Amino acid sequence: MSRPELIKEEIAGIAEYVPGKSIEEIASKYGFHPASVIKLGSNENVLGPSTKAIESMVDHAKDVNIYPSADASELVDAISVYTGLPVENICASGPGMDGLLDNLMRLLISAGDEVIIPTPTFSYYGIAACANGAVPVYVELNEDYSLDTDAIMNAESDRTKVIFLCSPNNPTGRLVEEADLRSILEHTRGLVFVDEAYIEFSDGNVAHLLNEYDNIIIGRTFSKAFALAGLRLGYGLMPAWLKAEYMKIATPFNISVPAVFAGIAALSDADHLKKSINCAIEGRDYLKGNIPFKVYDSQANFVLVDVSPLRSKDVTVSLLEKGIIVRDCKSFRDAGDSLIRVTVGTAEQNKKVVAAFEDASKLL
Incomplete structure (x- = not known):
């Protein structure tokens, strides 16, 4: 039994937030081992947290x-x-x-x-x-x-x-x-x-x-x-x-x-912050210079790729089939159907992303 009449009227018109896909979801759907999936769809820091932060968190868990x-x-x-x-x-x-x-x-x-x-x-x-x-x-x-x-x-x-x-x-x-x-x-x-x-x-x-x-x-x-x-x-x-x-x-x-x-x-931890920033800057420059589609200049830890005349949905799926999670921007209002957001990864991950986009470009 449900009672929708109890929900505020303002909620009815809200579109549900669309998060990036999870490693577990893609591993299960495409038959990958979770450890082999590259997650570059949620703009997370691929270097992980500072060891100082981890140690402090553990120390205060008690x-x-x-x-x-x-x-x-x-x-x-x-x-x-x-x-x-x-x-x-x-x-x-x-x-x-x-x-x-x-x-x-x-x-x-x-x-x-x-x-x-x-x-x-x-x-x-x-x-x-x-x-x-x-x-x-x-x-x-x-x-x-x-x-x-x-x-x-x-x-x-x-x-x-x-x-x-x-x-x-x-x-x-x-x-x-x-x-x-x-x-x-x-x-x-x-x-x-x-x-x-x-x-x-x-x-x-x-x-x-x-x-x-x-x-x-x-x-x-x-x-x-x-x-x-x-x-x-x-x-x-x-x-x-x-x-x-x-x-x-x-x-x-x-x-x-x-x-x-x-x-x-x-x-x-200034050293870890500097490493994270350098990783993002170097990686986004590499992606912009090597992805075979239009890549916009970025000041973040991700780049925006326009895959037109292809559709973002098709290219995103082609990357998912290789175990690479990126973000189809179709759920963003007024973003159209050809934009993909790619989180900057490690140097090895970025090379795999470029290769996957090169394969996708062959669909043209």
């Missing part, structure tokens, strides 16, 4: 009978050192940056409020906003995947509460130009959320704008460069006035003790 600090203050202090921002501008969040988004939408959105989302981009912005009664206003990116700032500004209304910008953008890998961001910040009466999940792999960030604007929020994660995706750990950088309001509704104790201290240790 303390899981005790609640963590309500606001993860130890981790916030470490993030303050890492970012150079005062603790008054920092909120730790779990699960991952998604928890930050959920809390912000709970804090900001009333039924009928609008959010502006340039597409194609990460789909969870729309899910979190719609679940709280927001009306999403989608604005397509320019043909080269840069922001159409005029279209974003023209889409704003007196109901606009939040504009979502992803930098580097998922799935395109393109950074938001600071000049464009400044124009939007100065134009809007709402808040601008900048998702910097992949920022460590890029040429710059916009955290310094917190010193100039009182309507910017920056979301970050430990899932990518710090390789702690399984711990679901993130944080937000925001004006002090907003943090004071945010903490009123933030779920207390939402980051486990092992995750808090693993995050602190990961931030302290």
Whole structure:
């Protein structure tokens, strides 16, 4: 027996989030041993986490009978050192940056409020906003995947509460130009959320704008460069006035003790972070130079491949049949049917990816 009438009306129109395929799923479907499957569909760090983070997590596992600090203050202090921002501008969040988004939408959105989302981009912005009664206003990116700032500004209304910008953008890998961001910040009466999940792999960030604007929020994660995706750990950088309001509704104790201290240790391991960044930069250059289709410039740990005139579905399946998981971008709004997102792997994995795309190109 089901009782759908009990579910909020806002939920009915939400499309379910589509995650990347798992190793177990592909191994079972295509008859591979799980260890032979190459998973490059979820933008995970292929080097794995820092040994310091693992050791710290294990050391603090014995303390899981005790609640963590309500606001993860130890981790916030470490993030303050890492970012150079005062603790008054920092909120730790779990699960991952998604928890930050959920809390912000709970804090900001009333039924009928609008959010502006340039597409194609990460789909969870729309899910979190719609679940709280927001009306999403989608604005397509320019043909080269840069922001159409005029279209974003023209889409704003007196109901606009939040504009979502992803930098580097998922799935395109393109950074938001600071000049464009400044124009939007100065134009809007709402808040601008900048998702910097992949920022460590890029040429710059916009955290310094917190010193100039009182309507910017920056979301970050430990899932990518710090390789702690399984711990679901993130944080937000925001004006002090907003943090004071945010903490009123933030779920207390939402980051486990092992995750808090693993995050602190990961931030302290500069060598491992540098290796992860170098791996991504070298790998994406190799993929761009060798995949026999159009590959867009990227500032993230993935590249976007346009396989037209072939369809992304067909090419993705051809790679899956070789035990290589990549991401068909068809589930991204306004991404079309020829784009594939490929996480940067190890040097050996990248060579196999190139060879698989070379085989796929023979379908032309």
